[in-house]
Each structure stands twice: as structure tokens, then as C-alpha cells.
Amino acid sequence: MSVPGPHDVGGRGGYGPILIEPDDGFRAEWERKVVGLTYSSLEAELFPADRWRARQEELHPLAYVRMSYYERWLYTLERNLVLHGVLTEQEIDVRLQEIAGASDAGCSSSDGSPDGSANAAPERLPRAIRPPVLEAPLPPRFAFGDHVRTRVIAIEQLGDEHTRLPHYAQGKLGIIARVLPVQGLPDAVVKCMEFRPEHTYSVQLLGSDLSVDGDPNASVCVDAWESYLEPAE
């Protein structure tokens, strides 16, 4: 079983107390802009939402928890724009320096970018256009009340590969609580830009199976694509 990525926090400890603060707004104008740029980019289909989510998952665990929420949005926005050939890191650096009015190399490029990589023109990918209709080729395999087992899904390279089956929910027995609509499989979009339609389901996992102190009177219902599931023995 692979180690969960920094985003896959369900059931893990060590994140401290839940800080219930009254505000939920933006703390700076740039945060507001990042949200607007992200939604505009997604509407313009510059990259798919699944790859926008997945790219954050390549962050080092320390970076993931120390960066603010909208810093991560800015990170994945830039990474996706660059990887999909919309902008280059070099032109972003140059424009930043122009705006800042810096005359020396004080404003350096993004963290972790090796010398020379910012100068290479990325492969221009076609726009991430999702087909208008997603229809699964076969009827649903499962129905309400069916007993299923969730698969174990190994991710070899975070950021380049992706799944939406949380680590805590892998390799578990569950019951189909609801049949959900056909949705494109995120794993395929991220890995190879394939919009693969599958039936999806809400799968109820028993609390007592999920942790040592599991509450027998609690359960978690997780959404799962059909390829995440097998019939239970």
C-alpha cells in the first residue's frame, strides 16, 4: 500500500485542534484574484479541474501544511498553466520583476525550479475540453444495498497520478448507500487526459472498521467510481 499524499488526511492525526473562527472571507486581495483566475481558467478549459486538484498533491508534506490555503491555489494554478503550455515560468518571473520594478535578480523564480528548466518551452497541450455528454457504456454494476469492497489504489507519482478514493477508505467493506450520476474518472484525466465516464456510488463504510476507537454507531459514506469497487465475497 502506498503512503498517502499530503492531501489525503482522513483518519490521520497530528494536525492540532479545529480552529473554529468566525471569518471565512479573504485575507488579502491577491487571494480573491487567485480564486477568480482559477475559475476563469477552468471555464476557459485551460486545464481540467482534476489536474488542478492533483497538482497540489505533489507538495512536500511540510509545504502542504505550512502554505496557506490560497497559497496552494496559487501554486497549483501556476503549475497547471505552465504544464499545459499556457504560460512559462520565465515570462511570469519577468513580468513579476517588471511589476515590482526590481532592477536586479532579487525576485527569484519559484521554489525548487532547477536552473534552465524555466527557459525550456513546455509541450503545448491541447485545451482540456471535456465532452459535453458523459455516458457510461454499460449499465451500473452495483445497486442500492449491494455489499462491496473498495480497492487498494497505489499512486506511484503524486501530482502526475491521482485517485479520489481516500487512503482510509481503501481495502474496506461497505454497502452501496446511493447510486450517483455518471462522472468522469479523475484518475484517467490526470494520468492521460482521458475523460472516462463511470457510474459512481455513495459507499457506506462502518465506523467500527475505520479506526481502533471506531464508533459502532457512526459510518462514513464516501463517493466511489465503479472501478474503485469490487463485489464483496
Add this chain to the structure above:
Amino acid sequence: MLGKDQTYLALRTKAIESLLIETGLITEESVDSIVRTYEQDIGPMRGAEVVARAWTDPEYKARLLENGVDAVNEVTGGGIDPKEIVVVENTDSVHNIVVCTLCSCYPWDVLGLPPSWYKAPAYRSRVVCEPRAVLREFGVVLDPKVEIRVWDSSSEVRYLVLPQRPVGTDGKSVGELAELVCRDALIGAGLVKA
């Protein structure tokens, strides 16, 4: 981005914005109007109106539980993204609470901007393995016999909790009932005002 200060982040955002607009692929108006909509036009009141209608109109409630998107659009006048909305009903024996453990998926179209705690790892990590304790921290103390269902929004489906109508509200109008419904109750992390 790690270690960069607010000035740098603002400059980098500005650099990306100006370059993107120059490509002609997006416009400045689209960038600003989307956020304005979520900040000003959409908020938990949308969800509260849906709940108040469900409390007073049993046929609407049945439609809401059957097809969340269509029923929510009836109240909001349309415009909800066609992603599915599933409404889960609290009862005397079941309490529902919503999370997105993998990131922070949230019903923006119905509730507006998500609260900070919902997006942070502490809530996302703990609510799936100790929901009863987490609810207590939010001031929701449930009888141990009440079943808790946690809905992890791992797909494009968005979940909305339909809280129970408080006792003693028979004479209230739909508008007055909507005022009792707070955002946290629609997530399942709070109770409606009595």
C-alpha cells in the same frame, strides 16, 4: 510558494493575471465577477431558504430529497451547476455531517464561501474517525443512540444537510424559519436556533 511573503504572493498573482489577460483566454471582468458573485450574491441564505421551504411544504421536501439540483433551483431561480446535489435529512435517529477529506469540496453555489475550519486538515482528518467528539467541539452533543453519518465529498456530488425543524415554530413564516438556519447546520456541524 513556501516561505514567500504576502507582497511576493500578490506580485506573482498580478504577474499571472496580467499575462493571462494578454493571452485573450480570460478577461479581467470574468476574474472579478466570479468572486463577486460568491462573496456577495451567494451565501448561506440560499441554503436556509431551501430548508425553510422543505419544512413547510412536504411535496417540495420529497422533491428535494429525490433530486437536489432541480429542487434547489426552484428556490434560487436557477443557475446551480448541473453537478448533483444530494440532500441528506437529519432525523431523531440520524445526524449527518459533511466533509471533503481530500481537499475542500463544498457546495459553493448554495452556501457561498466555505469556512476556514472546513478547509483545514484538522477537521478533514478527524471528522471521519471521531465525528461524535468533533461535533461536541462545535457544541453539538448527541445522544449516543443517534447514528452519525459522515459524507465525504470525494466526487463532484455536493452534500447539503436538511436539519430538523425545531419544536415550537409552528406559527412562523418561511422567512422567519429561514433566519433560524445557520451555515454550520447546513454542513451538519451545528444545530438550528431553537
